Amino acid sequence: MINIVLFGKPGAGKGTQAEFLKEKYNLTHLSTGDIFRYNIKNNTDLGQLAKTFMDKGDLVPDEVTIQMLQSEVDKNPQSAGFLFDGFPRTLAQAAALDKFLETKDQSITATVALEADDEILVARLLERGKTSGRPDDQDEEKIRNRYQEYNEKTAPLMDYYKAQEKFHAVNGIGSIEEVTKRLSKVIDNL
Template sequence: MWERIKKFFRINNNKSKTGHLMSRVKHMKNIVLFGPPGAGKGTQAEVLKEKYKLVHISTGDVFRYNIKNSTELGTLAKSYMDKGHLVPDEVTINMLKAEVEKNAEANGFIFDGFPRTAAQAEALSNLMLQMKSQINAMVALEVDDEILVGRLLERGLSSGRPDDANETVIRERIAEYYRKTDILKEYYQKQDKYFGVDGVGSIEEITERLSAVIDKL
């Protein structure tokens, strides 16, 4: 199994392709976007994608695509998931690398759902360094817990999602978000790359606040 993993992590030595990619990616704006459940992160990701002509890379979507299409990486990831094991960070990073390479002409990327740990953040940083680029910022939408709970309970009335209808479950989801992102917040704060943005207001107001951060990157 390890030999199969290593096969995917060899650096592409095709100098013409890599040289072209590096010349493009190093000018990109690359953002890690976070927000607790109910903060409207998905909506803002779509708006920012269109406004700045960025590529929105959702880890969940990338996994589903690779598994559905039985790519080599998807098959490898599924072999771990079927056994109840965590997919190694290297597999996820290589999926993200493939997405970056497929979109070499983009102005930048919005990474959604990754990284989740400091180790993953370091791996993502190393990936961008290989591309002669970097993560410019972690931008997190900040919303009071009570507002989030109210939003999700209201959404649950129409969505039919059981996890949006139970207040106890909602509060645990929010708490889990903070447990995971506190580590990442500290990681990016040390690099002066963490930006908290008020996530309360109209879609347009929140977009304006996010844009004020992105425009300075």
């Protein structure tokens, strides 16, 4: 079983690349952003709670995110593996994910970080915001707040996974095909 954590700043291309990776490696794609948006659209209790944080450009608290993710993993017991997109975002989430996967006799195989310059990513998100309808992609201040949150809370995950020898950085700039090739090379060599 392959369990991959795909992370990078908002706009780095995680969602785009996840589509290719899930097909190529037959993985169940779990995007916390997609799951939150589904819950918000359907006005669930979780969606209402998540929206209060997302509207401010803040990350949703660990407890809420972890419960939601565990539920999604449990819904897919026959999966060949999982592609975690947008999770974990904090050390507490990473430790909780490791503990949860241990109960299923699984572990994280690798983490792959899509890396790109902030200014390029801000431009990408503002452009995406014109067509996506996502308010968090239409306000440069909110975008930069998300990057600050990422740097403070998510970047330390690199050291966490480096200590486990599971961290791989991939250049996220280039055509979709170029980035996909770089990611595939990392995963194929695991």
